[in-house]
Amino acid sequence: xxxxPLQILFYVNGIYYIFYFLATLAMIVYKGEVxxxxxxxxxxxxxxxFIMAILEVLRxxxxxxxxxxxxxxxxxxxxxxTVGSVILSVYFLVWQTYVLKADVIINAVLLFTYGLExxxxxxxxxxxxx
Amino acid sequence: PPETHATARARTRSGPAPVTDVAKLCICDLxxxxxxxxxxxxxxxxxxxxSLFTTCSVPIVTGxxxxxxxxxxxxxxxxxxxxxxxxxxxxxxxxxxxxCIHAANYKQALSFSSxxxxxxxxxxxxxxxxxxxxxxxEPDSWNMNTDAQNPSDANETYRYEYAVPIxxxxxxxxxxxxxxxxxxxDANPAGFLVNQATKCTRSVSVEKCGNIQAVSMLFYINxxxxxxxxxxxxxxxxxxxxxxxxxxxxxxxxxxxxxxxLCVNIVxxxxxxxxxxxxxxxxxxxxxxxxxxxxxxxxxVQQSFEISFTQVNTKPVPLSGNPGYVxxxxxxxxxxxxxxxxxxxxxFAPNTNKYGQLTILQSTxxxxxxxxxxxxxxxxxxxxxxxxxxxxxxxxxKCQPLTQTLLDLLKGQSFPEYVxxxxxxxxxxxxxxxxxxxxxxxEQRIYNTFQSSxxxxxxxxxxxxxxxxxxxxxxxxxxxxxxxxxxxxxxxxLPPGRERTIPITSSVVFTxxxxxxxxxxxxWPTINAKLPFDFFFPFV
Numbered sequence: 001x002x003x004x005p006l007q008i009l010f011y012v013n014g015i016y017y018i019f020y021f022l023a024t025l026a027m028i029v030y031k032g033e034v035x036x037x038x039x040x041x042x043x044x045x046x047x048x049x050f051i052m053a054i055l056e057v058l059r060x061x062x063x064x065x066x067x068x069x070x071x072x073x074x075x076x077x078x079x080x081x082t083v084g085s086v087i088l089s090v091y092f093l094v095w096q097t098y099v100l101k102a103d104v105i106i107n108a109v110l111l112f113t114y115g116l117e118x119x120x121x122x123x124x125x126x127x128x129x130x
Numbered sequence: 131p132p133e134t135h136a137t138a139r140a141r142t143r144s145g146p147a148p149v150t151d152v153a154k155l156c157i158c159d160l161x162x163x164x165x166x167x168x169x170x171x172x173x174x175x176x177x178x179x180x181s182l183f184t185t186c187s188v189p190i191v192t193g194x195x196x197x198x199x200x201x202x203x204x205x206x207x208x209x210x211x212x213x214x215x216x217x218x219x220x221x222x223x224x225x226x227x228x229x230c231i232h233a234a235n236y237k238q239a240l241s242f243s244s245x246x247x248x249x250x251x252x253x254x255x256x257x258x259x260x261x262x263x264x265x266x267x268e269p270d271s272w273n274m275n276t277d278a279q280n281p282s283d284a285n286e287t288y289r290y291e292y293a294v295p296i297x298x299x300x301x302x303x304x305x306x307x308x309x310x311x312x313x314x315x316d317a318n319p320a321g322f323l324v325n326q327a328t329k330c331t332r333s334v335s336v337e338k339c340g341n342i343q344a345v346s347m348l349f350y351i352n353x354x355x356x357x358x359x360x361x362x363x364x365x366x367x368x369x370x371x372x373x374x375x376x377x378x379x380x381x382x383x384x385x386x387x388x389x390x391x392l393c394v395n396i397v398x399x400x401x402x403x404x405x406x407x408x409x410x411x412x413x414x415x416x417x418x419x420x421x422x423x424x425x426x427x428x429x430x431v432q433q434s435f436e437i438s439f440t441q442v443n444t445k446p447v448p449l450s451g452n453p454g455y456v457x458x459x460x461x462x463x464x465x466x467x468x469x470x471x472x473x474x475x476x477x478f479a480p481n482t483n484k485y486g487q488l489t490i491l492q493s494t495x496x497x498x499x500x501x502x503x504x505x506x507x508x509x510x511x512x513x514x515x516x517x518x519x520x521x522x523x524x525x526x527x528k529c530q531p532l533t534q535t536l537l538d539l540l541k542g543q544s545f546p547e548y549v550x551x552x553x554x555x556x557x558x559x560x561x562x563x564x565x566x567x568x569x570x571x572x573e574q575r576i577y578n579t580f581q582s583s584x585x586x587x588x589x590x591x592x593x594x595x596x597x598x599x600x601x602x603x604x605x606x607x608x609x610x611x612x613x614x615x616x617x618x619x620x621x622x623x624l625p626p627g628r629e630r631t632i633p634i635t636s637s638v639v640f641t642x643x644x645x646x647x648x649x650x651x652x653x654w655p656t657i658n659a660k661l662p663f664d665f666f667f668p669f670v
Contacts, residue, residue, distance in 0.1 A: 030229070035196075041236055099233040101198055 002067050003127070006120040010064050013113050017056050020106050024049055024092065031098045041097040052088040055081055063121065072128045079121050086114050150241070152191045152203045153220055170205035170216050181213035192223055194240050198230040199223065288357075289410040295319035296404070296412065298353040303402075305435045306330055306344065316344065320402070320437050322410070327436035336426050339386050339393035345431070346386050347419055350400050355415050360402075363416035368398060370423055384421060391426060398422040402437040413442060450511060451553020454599060454606025457512035459553065461594070461609070463488045463546035464563070488549065488592070489542045491636050493517045499539055499634050506542050509592070509638050511553075511607065518635040525624040529584035532621070540590040540616070540636050549594075551609045566612045573619040584621040589635045591615045598644040610643065 028045055031037055059081040066075030093099065093107040158169035165175040170186035186205045193200035202223040208215050234240060248256050288297060295302040296319070307318040307328035314330035332344055343349045351360045365377045365384065370392070384395040399420035406412050424431060450459035489506035499519035509515065521536070548563040555562035573588065593613045598605035624630060 027229075035231075036236075036238070038236075094233070095235060097234065097236045098231055099235075100229050101232050102228045104232050105228075 003124040072125045180216040290322035293321040329434045333430045336393045345396040360415045364418045366420045368422040392423045394423040399434040449554045453552045455511040455553045460508040462550040516637040524629045525626045549612045569615040585618040587616045589617040592638045594640045595643045
C-alpha cells in the first residue's frame with residue numbers, strides 16, 4: 001500500500017522547494033548588490049542552485065511515481081538523487097560565498113525535510129519489496 | 131645564489147597585516163607613548179590619567195556590523211566612583227537582522243585588501259596594469275603631436291597659424307620676458323602674428339663681458355628662422371648718458387668687448403620685424419638693435435624686446451580705429467600734393483613721426499618757448515590737451531621773424547591739411563578726409579585801425595568736432611570738422627632795454643556733436659491678404 005505520509009511529505013516538499021528556490025535566488029541577488037560578489041564566486045553559486053532545482057523536480061517526480069505505483073525502483077532512484085540534493089543543500093548551508101542567517105534557516109528546514117523523507121522512503125521500499 | 135632567491139620570495143609578500151582585534155584597536159590614540167586626553171582605549175594611560183577624563187571620545191569599538199556575531203569593546207567612565215575609573219568590557223554583539231552574515235567563504239569580502247608591494251619581479255606587470263601615459267617610461271610618446279606637424283617640412287616652407295611659436299633651427303624664436311620677478315627668462319616663444327613688447331632685467335658685469343650670451347648680438351641673430359636668415363636692419367648705439375646715435379653701416383656684427391673699463395656693444399634692445407605672406411609663410415626677418423655700454427658698478431641692465439609682423443607688399447600704416455576712432459590713438463592726417471587740381475589719388479604720409487601728423491607743442495620744464503622747438507607730442511583722439519610756454523620778448527626782436535618763429539612753434543614744421551574722418555580711412559577715398567579750417571582772431575576786442583602794428587600769434591586752438599556714427603549698440607567715432615583758430619595780439623614796441631614775457635598757449639579740444647540717437651524700428655508687418663486677380667472670373 002502506498003505510504004500516505006510520504007505522499008503528503010512530497011507535496012509539502014514541492015511547495016516548500018518553490019519558496020526555497022525563489023528565496024535563495026533573491027538572496028543571491030541581494031548579496032550581489034550589498035556585498036562585494038565577484039563573478040568567479042557568483043557563477044558557481046547560481047549554477048549549483050539551478051542544478052539543485054532540476055534534481056529536486058526529478059526526485060519528487062520519481063518518488064511520487066514510485067510511491068503511487070508501489071514500485072521500489074523509482075523510489076530507490078529518488079533516494080539516490082536525495083543524496084545529491086543533501087550535498088547541495090549542505091553546500092548552500094556551509095560552503096556558499098556568503099551564508100546569511102536566513103540561508104541557515106531555510107537550508108536547515110530543507111535538510112530536515114530530506115531526512116524525514118529518506119526515512120519514509122526506506123520504510124516504503126521495505127514495504128513494497130516484501 | 132640561493133639566499134637572495136629566498137629573500138626575494140619573502141619580499142614579495144604584501145605589507146603589514148591589518149589590526150583586527152577590537153581590544154587593541156584605538157583610533158583616538160594619536161600620541162605615541164603619551165596619554166591622549168579623553169581617549170579611554172589608549173594603552174598609554176594609567177588609572178591616574180583616567181580619573182581626570184570627563185567622557186570617552188570613543189565609547190565602542192566593534193568589528194564589521196554586518197556579521198551575525200562580532201566582538202565589541204565598550205569603554206565607559208564610571209563617574210560615580212571616587213576617583214572616576216574606566217570600565218572596559220569585551221562582549222559579543224549580536225546582529226538581530228535575519229540577513230546578517232553567518233559565514234563568509236570569500237576572505238577578501240570583509241576587509242580592505244592590502245595592495246601588492248612592488249618589487250623587482252612584479253614591477254613591470256604593475257606598471258603595465260596601473261601606469262598610464264603619465265608614468266610611461268618613454269617621454270617621446272607625448273611628442274607625437276609635434277612629429278605629426280613636421281612630416282613634409284624639410285623642403286617646403288612652414289606655414290604658421292596665429293600664435294603658433296615661430297620655429298628656428300634648434301627650437302623656437304625666443305623673446306626674453308620677465309616671468310615671476312623682473313629677471314629675464316629666455317623661454318618665452320614669439321607667436322606668429324602676436325605683436326609683443328617686453329622689458330626685463332638681465333644680470334651683467336664687466337668681468338663676464340664677453341661670456342654672457344644674452345647680451346651679444348650673435349645670440350639674437352644666430353638662431354635663424356627656418357629657411358630665412360635674420361638680417362640686421364639698423365644698429366643704434368646708446369652712450370652711458372642716454373644719447374642715441376644711429377650707425378651708418380649695419381652689416382658689421384658688433385660683439386661685446388671691454389674698452390676703457392667699460393663693456394661696450396651689449397644688447398639693450400632688439401626689435402624684430404617679420405614679413406609674412408598671406409599664406410602664412412615667413413619670407414623675411416629683420417632685427418634692429420640698440421647697443422649700449424656698462425661700467426664697473428653696473429650689476430644689471432634692462433633689456434627691451436619687441437616683435438612686429440607685416441604682411442608682404444603692404445605698408446605698415448597703423449590704423450587709429452576700425453572704422454571709428456579709438457580713444458587714445460593718434461589722429462591720422464596728411465597733405466594733398468601740389469599741382470593736383472582734382473586729386474585722383476591723394477598721397478598721405480603714414481603716421482611716422484617725421485611728417486604729416488597733427489601734433490601739439492610739448493611743454494618743457496623751464497617753460498621757455500624757444501627751447502620747446504624740438505619734440506612735439508602727437509594729438510590723440512579724445513584727449514583734450516593744453517600746452518604752453520613763456521616767450522621773452524626783448525626790444526631787439528623784429529616783428530616778422532618773431533611771427534614766423536611763433537607760427538612754427540604753434541603749428542609745427544609741417545601742419546597737415548586734411549584729417550581722416552574714420553580711423554581706417556584709406557588715402558584713395560577722397561571723401562573720407564576732412565579739410566582743416568583755419569580761423570584767425572585777434573585778442574583785442576577793439577579793432578585796431580593801425581594795420582601796420584605788429585600782430586603776433588599767441589595761441590592756437592584746434593577744435594575737433596566728432597560725432598557718433600553707426601548702430602546704437604556700437605557707435606563709431608567719426609571726425610566731422612577740424613578748426614584751427616589762431617589768436618593774435620598786438621606787439622607794442624618796447625623801450626630799449628626792457629623785456630616782456632608773454633604766454634603762448636596751444637590747445638586741442640574734442641567736442642561731441644552727435645545728435646541724440648533716434649532708434650529706428652522696422653515697419654509693422656502687414657497682413658497681405660488680397661483676393662486673386664481673377665477671383666470673380668466669369669463676371670469680371
